Amino acid sequence: MSILVYTENWDGKFKKLSFELVSYAKALANELSTTVTVLSIGKVADEELKKLGNYGASKILNVADARFDSLDNKALALAVANAAKSEGSKAVVFAHNNLGKAIAPRVSVKLKGGMVTGVTALPENVDPFVVKKKVFTGKAFANIQIHADIKILTLAQNSFELIETDNKAVIESFDAGVSDDVFSTTVNETNKVTGKVLLTDAEIVVSGGRGFKGPENWGILEELADVLGAGMACSRPVSDEGWRGHEEHVGQTGKIIAPNLYFAFGISGAIQHLGGVNSSKIIVAVNKDAEAPIFEAADYGIVGDLFKVIPQLTEEIKTIKS
Amino acid sequence: MKILVLISNVPDTTTKIRFVDNNKAFDTSGVQWIINPWDELALTRAVELKEAGGVETITVANVGESITEPTLRKALAVGADDAIRIDTTPKDAFYVASQLAQIAKDFDVIMVGIEASDYNGSAVGGMLAELLNFNSVSAVSGMNIENGQLSLTREIDGGQQKISVKTPVVTIVQKGIAIDPRIPAMRGIMMARKKPLTVLPAVEAGEKTSYVNFELPPPKAACKMVDEDNVKELVRLLQEEAKAF
Numbered sequence: 022m023s024i025l026v027y028t029e030n031w032d033g034k035f036k037k038l039s040f041e042l043v044s045y046a047k048a049l050a051n052e053l054s055t056t057v058t059v060l061s062i063g064k065v066a067d068e069e070l071k072k073l074g075n076y077g078a079s080k081i082l083n084v085a086d087a088r089f090d091s092l093d094n095k096a097l098a099l100a101v102a103n104a105a106k107s108e109g110s111k112a113v114v115f116a117h118n119n120l121g122k123a124i125a126p127r128v129s130v131k132l133k134g135g136m137v138t139g140v141t142a143l144p145e146n147v148d149p150f151v152v153k154k155k156v157f158t159g160k161a162f163a164n165i166q167i168h169a170d171i172k173i174l175t176l177a178q179n180s181f182e183l184i185e186t187d188n189k190a191v192i193e194s195f196d197a198g199v200s201d202d203v204f205s206t207t208v209n210e211t212n213k214v215t216g217k218v219l220l221t222d223a224e225i226v227v228s229g230g231r232g233f234k235g236p237e238n239w240g241i242l243e244e245l246a247d248v249l250g251a252g253m254a255c256s257r258p259v260s261d262e263g264w265r266g267h268e269e270h271v272g273q274t275g276k277i278i279a280p281n282l283y284f285a286f287g288i289s290g291a292i293q294h295l296g297g298v299n300s301s302k303i304i305v306a307v308n309k310d311a312e313a314p315i316f317e318a319a320d321y322g323i324v325g326d327l328f329k330v331i332p333q334l335t336e337e338i339k340t341i342k343s
Numbered sequence: 344m345k346i347l348v349l350i351s352n353v354p355d356t357t358t359k360i361r362f363v364d365n366n367k368a369f370d371t372s373g374v375q376w377i378i379n380p381w382d383e384l385a386l387t388r389a390v391e392l393k394e395a396g397g398v399e400t401i402t403v404a405n406v407g408e409s410i411t412e413p414t415l416r417k418a419l420a421v422g423a424d425d426a427i428r429i430d431t432t433p434k435d436a437f438y439v440a441s442q443l444a445q446i447a448k449d450f451d452v453i454m455v456g457i458e459a460s461d462y463n464g465s466a467v468g469g470m471l472a473e474l475l476n477f478n479s480v481s482a483v484s485g486m487n488i489e490n491g492q493l494s495l496t497r498e499i500d501g502g503q504q505k506i507s508v509k510t511p512v513v514t515i516v517q518k519g520i521a522i523d524p525r526i527p528a529m530r531g532i533m534m535a536r537k538k539p540l541t542v543l544p545a546v547e548a549g550e551k552t553s554y555v556n557f558e559l560p561p562p563k564a565a566c567k568m569v570d571e572d573n574v575k576e577l578v579r580l581l582q583e584e585a586k587a588f
């Protein structure tokens with residue numbers, strides 16, 4: 022009867038987004054008068070698993086099985102569906118990130134559930150079950166009704182506040198019931214950037230556009246990112262030109278992010294760019310053109326030269342931080 | 344190797360979004376339709392792989408009414424060999440995936456864009472894979488075929504992985520799969536007119552979700568402007584008013 026949450030772990034650790042998922046599921050469980058069970062797949066220490074209890078999980082199903090490290094989508098989906106069946110879950114909640122988007126649709130078919138991806142709030146109604154999501158790349162919202170008995174949701178990042186409780190979770194090891202022949206993904210090589218704030222995790226993001234004029238001018242932005250502990254992003258032409266890496270491209274065709282604070286320097290604010298950043302809580306724009314559309318999307322703005330403003334900003338923030 | 348590329352027909356990315364019928368339906372009047380940008384990149388990569396040898400045929404498919412045919416013709420002009428349109432209104436992701444399952448089972452590699460830029464579902468590819476009992480790989484940003492073997496690059500948090508996977512497989516692709524979308528050349532457009540476009544009837548399939556209504560985001564408060572020489576004030580506002588750090 023419970024609500025099942027699937028959360029991945031990152032080298033044995035959970036992230037804020039895992040706790041957002043559990044908080045959301047707990048609030049949903051309260052509406053449906055049931056409890057939250059979390060499925061964790063991969064090696065995670067009990068101490069870490071217990072943290073999920075603080076956000077409202079009653080039970081944690083722990084699958085400490087290294088075969089899943091290859092992120093084989095078919096195998097993972099089977100494991101989640103088996104957990105949902107064994108729990109009799111009415112709803113399964115995933116993160117709306119790479120892995121959640123990969124697995125949730127498969128699980129919805131296995132469980133004959135109805136799915137809504139990228140939901141941004143608790144359901145307005147649970148009977149009928151109607152949830153809200155963004156459509157047209159953030160240009161509108163839709164309210165969608167799920168007709169199937171089992172609801173499958175992926176939750177948009179940073180759309181739900183963490184809610185701590187004094188709840189404690191029990192941890193059970195769970196046999197996911199996935200045989201070797203289901204796995205068919207082989208990882209040959211993994212390359213990870215280390216030591217950088219991940220764009221999708223960052224609370225603050227500093228972003229640059231064509232206003233930077235070339236690949237050689239980004240030192241000032243790196244320094245600002247450093248003092249803010251911010252992630253770095255850029256507009257599409259910047260990554261297309263190779264001034265910055267593709268992993269920094271945000272927008273409709275790049276990464277979609279929702280930080281607390283987004284700085285756009287030398288970015289005009291094209292609709293496709295805004296599609297990736299319009300869920301940011303606060304947007305600050307610095308552009309030398311007072312007519313640039315970015316100012317329509319921004320909360321705070323400076324009409325000015327980014328090469329002058331950024332170093333001053335860095336100095337100011339250093340001062341308040343010291 | 345036979346490749347199927349799924350094509351979603353979406354409004355141009357600069358379309359002004361409006362709703363009609365008491366906010367129950369998207370206003371399609373005056374809308375320019377395009378190939379969903381990620382599907383276009385998927386198709387571009389498929390064509391590149393075919394030119395390099397190793398791909399026998401590229402088929403494109405869409406679930407939609409006849410208004411989507413110009414989009415399919417464009418896909419043929421870009422380099423697909425044939426097109427299939429399943430003639431029905433796409434109701435929800437499960438309904439669409441169920442339609443595609445009838446044809447997709449005959450392919451080795453199915454390429455799907457990570458999401459459609461209209462309803463942002465990110466769902467059809469995974470559902471289709473499950474219906475066919477195929478494996479699927481998501482967040483694919485690179486694809487190569489070497490000696491009949493598929494090798495993929497997939498995005499993970501903070502990095503990338505090179506993986507191999509058995510076919511048949513559904514690949515859900517995103518940025519990086521191709522750099523610039525192919526623009527059809529005149530010759531391609533001429534040839535596309537003669538390429539087969541098959542129309543198939545829809546199969547029975549339930550829908551599991553429905554749109555109740557749409558809302559536009561509330562209008563945003565005006566941007567607070569700060570003078571260029573007063574960066575200190577901006578920092579104060581961010582700290583004290585916006586409580587952003």
Ligand SMILES: Cc1cc2nc3c(=O)[nH]c(=O)nc-3n(C[C@H](O)[C@H](O)[C@H](O)COP(=O)(O)OP(=O)(O)OC[C@H]3O[C@@H](n4cnc5c(N)ncnc54)[C@H](O)[C@@H]3O)c2cc1C
Nearest residue numbers: 230231232256257272273274287288289291293294309327
């Ligand atoms: C299908 C499609 C998908 C797309 N997807 C994306 C996407 O995902 N992400 C994305 O970003 N774009 C995307 N685009 C491109 C988008 O339309 C814009 O072309 C792009 O966002 C513009 O980037 P920009 O703002 O860096 O450059 P520009 O539009 O050239 O703007 C540069 C800005 O910098 C300002 N400037 C110049 N010098 C200075 C200075 N010294 N100080 C301060 N300001 C200065 C200028 O006033 C100008 O406003 C897409 C386009 C299409 C058609």
